[in-house]
Amino acid sequence: MKYNVPNWLIIIGGLGQIFTALIYPYIRHRVFDWYTDVKQLKPLNQEIAKTYGRYIQGLNFSFGLMAILLTA
Secondary structure, eight states: OOOOOHHHHHHHHHHHHHHHHHHHHHHHIIIIIHHHHHHHHOOHHHHHHHHHHHHHHHHHHHHHHHHHTTOO
């Protein structure tokens, strides 16, 4: 069975992912006070947490960009 997803729906999803990636630092800092919690970790775990956060942010932005650019 083949499903046909409208391009506008994919573009809206891509914009949502880009918005999520851009708003992520604000939410992490202002809403969750994430840096205070990370400071309580050991240095290696701090770096792992920061790297994981950047990885998720980068994936959201990248997949959003691909969804917008490759919909044509």
